[in-house]
Amino acid sequence: MPRWRLATATLLAAGALLGLAACSDKAAQKPAPRGPVQVGVVTLKPERQTVTTELPGRTTAFLSAEIRPQVGGIVQKRLFTEGAQVKAGQVLYQLDASPFEVALGSAQAAQAKARSAVATAQNNARRNAELVKIDAISRQVYDDSQALLAQAQSDLAVATAAVENARINVGYTRIKAPISGRTTTSTVTPGALVTANQTAALTTISQIDPLYVDVTQSTTEVLRLKRDMAQGRFQKMDGGDARITVLLEDGSPYPHPGRLQFSGVNVNPTTGAITLRAVIPNPDGLLMPGMYVRAVLQAGVNEQALLVPQQGVTRDAAGNASVLLVGAENKVERRRIQVGDAVGNRWLATGGIQTGERVLVDGLQRVKVGDTVQPVEVQVQPQGQGPARPQGQGAAPAAPASSAPAAAATPASSAAAR
Template sequence: MTSGRRMSRVLASATLLALAACGDGGDQQVAAPAPTSVSYLVASEQPVTLTNELPGRTTAFETSDVRPQVSGLINQRLFVEGDVVRQGQALYRIDPAPYQAQVASARAALTRAQAGIASSAALARRYGELVKVNAISRQEFENAQTSAAQARADVAAQQAALRSAQIDLARTTIRAPITGRIGRSVYTVGALVSASQTDALATIQRIDPIYVDIQQSSTELLKLRRQVMSGHLTREGSAQVKLKLEDGSDYGPQGTLRFTDVTVDPTTGSQALRALMPNANGLLLPGMFVRASLVEGIQSKAFLVPQRAVSRDEKGQATVLVVGAGNKVEGRTLQTGRAIGGNWLVNSGLKTGDKVVIEGGMMLRPGMPVEGKPWDPQAKLAVAQPQIASQAN
């Protein structure tokens, strides 16, 4: 019995201690979590220059195929392939001997015609005096006048024939029709060429300045025109164009957009745009593939949010966290447009003064308290540069 009573007392004491412990725990309050430190960017409207990057091909500013205008054998080639030639510069010489003979024949025929005009004119004058005294018939006088007129016409015809022969002789020297860089010569010395041939002797291309032909979706152009018409987007002068070359490097000089084709290609649904680029150093050659960045206009009021601050929900909508009332996190759904550098262009979802969380918001949820400070984009760069220097050492 004694042992049984002792066991009962032990169990009662344990029960009282457990109840006491439970009572003490109920009186204690759960400690509130400490605010999370975040960096935020204060949203503010600002003017933004909108650009668009599109594929393009370079095209020569002027192109001319050099063809003969007379037939004959090529005696000389007077240029170096690949050189810059000037307008009017001699390029080829065709054997001039047949054309020199034609000029001499035409000149002799002109002299003969000029001699005939003197005698016919003198006969017409004499008949004019005789007809006054009825020494000859009126018909004979008129025939003399007709012969004099025919002689004058023969002279004019022979003058034209001489001029034509001289032009053909001059064309035996083939000259550059434009200034530009000449390509390879398809024909060599000794080749027979003709005035009616379709093959060019060589091709000259002017590449300073040079055109860039760009293709842009007609849907994008329609949207752009509507934005300009509504005043949402403004333009200042001609659109500026920058290029990226095939190796990814930037082409320094800027060009201007010259025109937009009025026809939409039915197979691709795109319109052709043409830009004019300076090319003094000859770096751009016809046929090169480039990426053209066009300045479409300026949006006077826009929000830019760093891409690192934007995430996507299960519906694919862009969302950000903002520091709201009481320094608690709030979620916002955004409508974003294009990417501009490392930022998103925000069309709606933000207002001026919103504090958008940039750093420290990875594990945050709406309603959680935070301790915010303005975001300094240069701070991380300043920390990263010494680390890079130490690794290099």
């Protein structure tokens, strides 16, 4: 065989071998078909949930009294410690009582004079009564003596009232606490001149145990709660007055619950809200009048509440909430829902979802709408107790649900879910 034919045959055989090798490499690089992605789901079940409303409010003293003098004079003593607790009837200030004691003595002297005049008039009237019987005096003289007796008795009553008034004024020089409570700073010092019913208060006493919490609630919220109660979505709390829990300015809960005392009947035309007043025990004096607080009001009980884990809820640019559901054929679908208040790390669903539906809470980044998945039931732990974990010992571990914040839907997860 000629050499050139042998070389050609060799080249053709080598090319065929290279082609077969390339085909084998492509076949080896082709990925095997993937099975359904395993995701974590939570099946919604009705729960008993207390319906609460969180409202802003301010604390107000249960009783408050501004102390003003009822008579004028010079302050001789301050008989209390500023900021201390005082009792009703305790003397707070001592005014100079000398002018009022002199006035009392003068009134008592006038009273004694009037009493003597009454005695004289009584004697004259008694004698004239005997003389008129025997016609020793005229009827006119007898009538005049009776009139003088009545006038003397009236003068005595006026003098007695003047004595009582002077005695009261002497008592007013000892300025007393009308209520029990804690005092503020004193606006006067010994030696200061004060006048009766002056504009500036000497001090203020506030009773802060218990304490009022005045909160405002919009009429929209009031109407919604009344409508939900009328439609049977929740029932009224048992035991009378609604309970109320206070959250302090730093977010910490106040240890003593209170009760709602009354709800206003007039709407503020400026704010469109009504005022509610609660009574809160304050044995430790932790709360002070004027503090800003948040009041959590227990409005009723929802026996069929549906709570959706927050990590399964995403929101669009308009703030609309939606979830990914696993349907009957294990296919992923998106559903827009309505949510209300947050209950720990879950949202209270108010519409768009039903009992028994499976909400995807784990693996949102690995699936999209229409995918067929392998759902694994997980249990969402209460807030602060770690990520969701599969139920049952045979279930494979799901990816941690806490890898993304529960309340925030990241753009990546939303895009993957779509």
